[in-house]
Amino acid sequence: MSRRAKRQATELVPAHLYGLRRGTTPVLTALCLLFAIFVLAPLVWLLINATKNQAYVYGSFGFWFAGPFRLFQNIAALGQDISGAGIFVDWLRNTLVYAVLGAVGATILSALAGYGFARFRFRGANALFFLVMATLLVPITSLALPLFLVYAKVGLVNSIWGMILPSTVSVVGIYLMRTYIEASVPQDLIEAARMDGASELRIFLRIAMPLSVPGLVTVLLITVVAVWNNYFLPLIIFSKNSLYPLTVGLSSVSAAAESGTKADLVPVLITGGLVTVLPLIALFLLLERYFRAGALQGSLTG
Amino acid sequence: MADQLAQAAPTGTSLRIRRPSAGPSRTARRGKVRQWPGAVFIAPHMLMLGLFMLVPTVYAIYTSLYTTKLIGGTSFSGGANYVTVLQSSQFWDGVGRVLLFGVIQVPLTIALAFFFAAIFDAGIVRFSRFFRTVFFIPFAVPGVVAAVMWSFLLLPGFGPYATFAEALGLGKLNFFSSQLILPTLILIVIWEFTGYNMTILYTSLKSIPREVTEAAIVEGASLWRIILRIKLPMVMPTVVMLVFLNTVGALQLFTEPSILAAFQPQAISFGFTPSLFVYNTAVGSGEYNLGAAAAVVLALIIGLLSVAGLAVRRRDGEFS
CATH class of the missing domain: 1.10.3720.10 (MetI-like)
Known part of the structure; x- marks a missing residue:
């Protein structure tokens, strides 16, 4: 792996040769960051809301914790057939x-x-x-x-x-x-x-x-x-x-x-x-x- | 590739080995080679392919030619089911909807994927390794889970994205209204597949020799010119393959709308997409023969579009 990585690094054309304007790299990095937020937001939401009870899933801000910490009870519920739909x-x-x-x-x-x-x-x-x-x-x-x-x-x-x-x-x-x-x-x-x-x-x-x-x-x-x-x-x-x-x-x-x-x-x-x-x-x-x-x-x- | 070979070959076998050549060597066939084992090697797969793809396809065509009635049982009805499908406005509405969906979603996804792949490939973004990994993650998320997450995030009224939209002065948006349901689905599918397309384009761009880029720089070409006029044409075969795969996927759209239907039943109709039409006809209404006919028509539409696409590319000289 390291050998391959080194080879790729030497194969990369140095970025300064492109003669880009000064602001280009920060602007492009910011665009990537925006897309990364778009990609990660639903997964962060999933993680946070797995700790809530039903009322707080609907009743609180989606991107922060709220109410009693229910993660372990929620995980325990995965072993039960509470819906009649199965386990x-x-x-x-x-x-x-x-x-x-x-x-x-x-x-x-x-x-x-x-x-x-x-x-x-x-x-x-x-x-x-x-x-x-x-x-x-x-x-x-x-x-x-x-x-x-x-x-x-x-x-x-x-x-x-x-x-x-x-x-x-x-x-x-x-x-x-x-x-x-x-x-x-x-x-x-x-x-x-x-x-x-x-x-x-x-x-x-x-x-x-x-x-x-x-x-x-x-x-x-x-x-x-x-x-x-x-x-x-x-x-x-x-x-x-x-x-x-x-x-x-x-x-x-x-x-x-x-x-x-x-x-x-x-x-x-x-x-x-x-x-x-x-x-x-x-x-x-x-x-x-x-x-x-x-x-x-x-x-x-x- | 060559260094992998050099590492793996001596350890991989106890047999006496002649010096391995450094790459693929199709020219090295000499003399008479035993060829019957080739058929034996592919036999297990062809058997499974036959049993689980060809037999059902033939059976679908057979089934579609019959009609089952509550009284009188099953009888041959020729093309009657096909007439019903072809005259169903619901079916054609669904076909039109997935075509519109594909015409917007496929170019958007591939343009975004190519943009990110190109700037990562040029090495002009910081933390590009981190971004490449993050962008790829949704590929590991099942469509069912993606649709569930987005259903909550986009919930009208108190979902966080509706709240954001209101704070931005866009008013009270209902992402599941009849005007916005298609853009919403496009958003979800772009979220799911941009990273996957980006990864494939990135590996493809990486295989372009650096001499090409260097020569272009010496000629005075700008970065954007190099990306659009030199690299894009060189990875065109990959782009074409991705357009094909994404389009076939778009025409088969099923999982996302069928999950959204549980949350927003008013937004997703019986025949919202052709696949939903097949499912609801066969499983929902129990009309298997009609469902089979719709499935055959859908397969034909996808096949015809693919062949037409290939023909256009060939005429334009992209494929030899």
């Missing part, structure tokens, strides 16, 4: 299961297929790759409904596999892995290994994959986010609230909170939103450099 902790566990299994599956399938497309020329390869890319055009809303109708025939409605299996198909994942492998797994190396008598599977596992770790991490991150944030598919295929992921669970709480008759649901909604968002933000901050330096760079420039 937040169940949704969190479901989301973890769907995201981990779906993303790991998608990464494995993308790595296999990306390698197959990048390093082999077989009959129909181009047509199949075009077919894969073309599925980007089919809207998820056009797929989820027929998927539900198919599930109804084969008994996959209200099954976790109905959620996990389609999540293992990642078109973006294949595209990224293909481009990454083309750039970082030399054909010469594969040929050499073949001459040494290595099996195809062994070459894939012991040569291609170790060279593709940044690409694999990027695909894993992208697919975790995709499953974590998926709303339409689980909304359609699950009717039992014990199977909901966070997104569908929260939307059912928000519907119940607005219908108004039930107990204090707004703090559950806000605190639940906070707990939904924090793990992914933490994951990104931890793995940021993969996202930056990884496959995005190689793949999207061309």
